[in-house]
Amino acid sequence: MDMTTTTNRIAHSALVIALVVACGSIGLAGDGSTLYYTASAKTDGRGVVRSLYNVRSLAKSGSAASAARSFLSAHTTALGIGNVTLGTEQTVIAPGGAHVRIAQVHRGIPVYGAGVSVATNAAHQVTMVSNATIADIEVATAPQFDAQRAVILARAALHTGDRAIGSPDSASLVVFRAADGSDHLAYRVTITREEPAGDWELILDAESGAILQQQDMFVKYEEGQRVRGSGMVYVTDPLSSARQAYGANGFVDAGDTDSDSLNAYRTRVGLDSVTYTGGQFVLQGPYCTLADIEMPIDSMFSAATPDGFDFTRSQQGFEAVNAFYHITASYRRLLDLGFSSDRLAAIRVDPHGFQGQDNSHFSPTGNWVSFGTGGVDDAEDADVIWHEYGHAIQYAFAPTWGGGECAALGEGYADYWAASFSRSAGAWTAADAQFNWVYKWDGHNEFWGGRKLNDARTYPFGTLSAHTAGQIWSSALMSIWNDLGRDVTDRLVLKSLLYLGYGATAVDAAHAMLQADRDLYNGVHIATLVHWLGSVKHFIDPSIAGGSATDVEDDTVMPQSFGLAQNYPNPFNPTTALPFTLASAARVRLAIYNVLGQEIAVVADADYAAGAHTAQWNASNQAGTAVSSSMYIARLTVVPAAGGEPMTFTRKMVLMR
Ligand SMILES: [Zn+2]
Secondary structure: OOOOEEEEOOOOOOOOOEEEEEEOOEEEOOOOOOOOOHHHEEEOOOOOEEEEOOEEOOOOOOOHHHHHHHHHHHOHHHHOOOOOEEEEEEEEEEOOEEEEEEEEEEOOEEEEEEEEEEEEOOOOOEEEEEEEOOOOOOOOOOOOOOHHHHHHHHHHHHOOOOOOOOOOOEEEEEEEEOOOOOEEEEEEEEEEEEOOEEEEEEEEEOOOOOEEEEEEOOEEEOOOOEEEEEEEEOOOOHHHHHOOOOOOOOOOOOOOOOOHHHHHOOEEEEEEEEEEEOOEEEOEOOOOEEOOOOOOOOOOOOEOOOOOEOOOOOOHHHHHHHHHHHHHHHHHHHHHOOOOOHHHHOOEEEOOOHHHOOOEEEEOOOOEEEEOOOOOOHHHOHHHHHHHHHHHHHHHHOOOOOOOOHHHHHHHHHHHHHHHHHHHOOOOOOOOHHHHEEOOOOOOOOOOOOEEOOOOOOOOOOOOOHHHHHHHHHHHHHHHHHHHOHHHHHHHHHHHHHHOOOOOOHHHHHHHHHHHHHHHHOOOOHHHHHHHHHHHOOOOOHHHHHOEEEEEOOOOOOOOOOEEOOOEOOOEOOOEEEEEEEOOOEEEEEEEEOOOOOEEEEEEEEEEOOEEEEEEEOOEOOOOOEOOOEEEEEEEEEEEOOOOOOEEEEEEEEEOO
């Protein structure tokens, strides 16, 4: 199936949808103000729903975009989007359903990083929602200077000249909410430079010119007439092909020199498409183009015949052919799995860049990847090439990639993409240490230690660096790979990226894997996913596997049973909501107990009609005194008005002040 992008503007409908939630045997009905099963939702400190997982809304006729818009209008309060303006949407059709991303605007100006992403399955049922909207924006209406001036101010702040690399400098107006909560009309300026090296993004206040945020978006790898042609490459890396250790029998970098061993383990491969130009053949294909973007300056690695791309590893042309071959293979892999992306097909590749450092990076703004040459040339190791391409996939599939735990996740996904490829070559078995290594030629040697795929640590990431935390995510994914195989796991991983928006955490990413399985495979692999992502790595609570937020259009539907749902938010401070349902009218008493079993507050004590209700507790006792951080127990007692046995339900909840 092709991925196509369409844009539409669809009026908000006033559909009334109650969100009904199944939680074990307890049915829970919404009243329009929305209830949900908390294990299927992530709320922020203000109780706004930031993610909804495993939703199953009613199937809708019409487009995925209209199903998404309907769902959003029905859940305006829960999502905190009452005063949020959503702009034009972008719909990506992918295997397993569509992904609708709607950017937030404020008086027609894009709000930085803000928007909502809604996934639908093949039946146009909403399945997952990522909500990165910003409410209650208050901002000036007119800039005090123009975009050209913004670029000049940004260059001055960076102490850089006007010679751009890769992509031209640009500036455009955005609305920006700073870390302190203040709103600004601002310019987002992008500048890519070798000096100071970076894919710079600066946010400048459009009134004062002050710099509100500055970051380098280069995604770094630490330490680190068309015709068919052919050439010599490493199909993964020379050590794997030879099953040798670094340092043995001529398998050393030795300043990028040739050895009989390193020459012998090259392989002749077909080059998908090379381009004839100016009397020679060059490495420009449909899925990537070699280019000289950064220092050092390269010639453009041509050959006199299409089958003439034969270089040894000491020659600069070798890295060019190796990068061209693997990036083309990486994109073809996406096509084989049913995915595609115009942005990825347009990628440019500098086989010798990054000022010769032992490091490589991907530029989200300029959409190019550049490989360093310190230590082992990075573009000699397929793991490095596939890793950097993994970053390119993230930005192509999740255009607002960033914030939250995206830095760590990004490294983890990129290591996964590399390892999924190289492990599939079958050079190493689980008995070999190299089976669990990434960068088997570029790293794990005298230059740097490489990374691993069997990190025993669990979530949360704590204070680990992005690359180290990323190992926890890649280790989980590769464990899944061992159980489900490359094709299924690659599809789940690629699909999962499409659900994620700005600020995604590893919890979102784990839920997105589950949702991908439901939408692609009807959920047949859920148990395996929950085992690795839940029981082993703690990204999700393993007990939530069956918990689903089900959306029912009939707002007169009555719950089938009595029950007390989990409070939300939880943990909470200081206020939390306690939803309960009544299958028929009843006398209700909802009391709060401390861990000693003493009743400390009563939050409901009255007759209630059948339906869904929500009580609140503000963490104070009956005397109105605030209680301290601890676990508390909510106990609901129901006596049906029509007679029958009294019923009790309890829930544990945690107050964290
Ligand atoms: Zn990376």
